[in-house]
Amino acid sequence: MKDRTAVNHNIRKHFNELIYNTARYTEIALSIVIIIVIALSGLRLILTTAGTSVMDMDTSFFTSFLSQALSLVVGVEFVKMLCRHSAQTVVEVLLFATARQMVVEHLDPVQTLIGIIGIAILFAVRKYLMTDSDDMTPHQKNASEESSKKAFSSECK
Numbered sequence: 001m002k003d004r005t006a007v008n009h010n011i012r013k014h015f016n017e018l019i020y021n022t023a024r025y026t027e028i029a030l031s032i033v034i035i036i037v038i039a040l041s042g043l044r045l046i047l048t049t050a051g052t053s054v055m056d057m058d059t060s061f062f063t064s065f066l067s068q069a070l071s072l073v074v075g076v077e078f079v080k081m082l083c084r085h086s087a088q089t090v091v092e093v094l095l096f097a098t099a100r101q102m103v104v105e106h107l108d109p110v111q112t113l114i115g116i117i118g119i120a121i122l123f124a125v126r127k128y129l130m131t132d133s134d135d136m137t138p139h140q141k142n143a144s145e146e147s148s149k150k151a152f153s154s155e156c157k
């Protein structure tokens with residue numbers, strides 16, 4: 001009976017690892033596709049801007065340009081979020097998406113106020129509820145620890 005339970009546990013463990021790895025590789029593949037689309041869209045944005053005469057660059061052109069550029073920024077932040085899996089990157093994506101919506105869309109005053117409050121809440125969450133050490137990769141933690149040790153040793157001298 002014990003052997004059967006151990007076999008079932010091993011099968012379940014391997015199956016869970018397979019599902020996790022499949023999901024992780026799917027995320028990586030989607031990130032690559034999104035990066036390709038962002039690069040092509042960025043190239044198209046540059047070519048469109050370069051091909052437009054200065055006399056045709058009016059307010060509507062600028063609004064369209066800003067909308068497309070900020071969409072690319074949100075896309076880049078989204079890819080970073082897929083790669084890092086940290087609360088910090090989620091907050092950054094939400095900040096950029098909310099700011100983009102407020103800048104590009106011409107919202108009524110109540111919607112603008114709600115957007116400002118949302119951004120303020122996101123900044124407060126980032127400043128007061130998140131610590132840098134929680135979301136850093138091991139490489140970044142080591143660099144941060146080394147810089148704090150250097151600062152401490154220079155203060156002691």
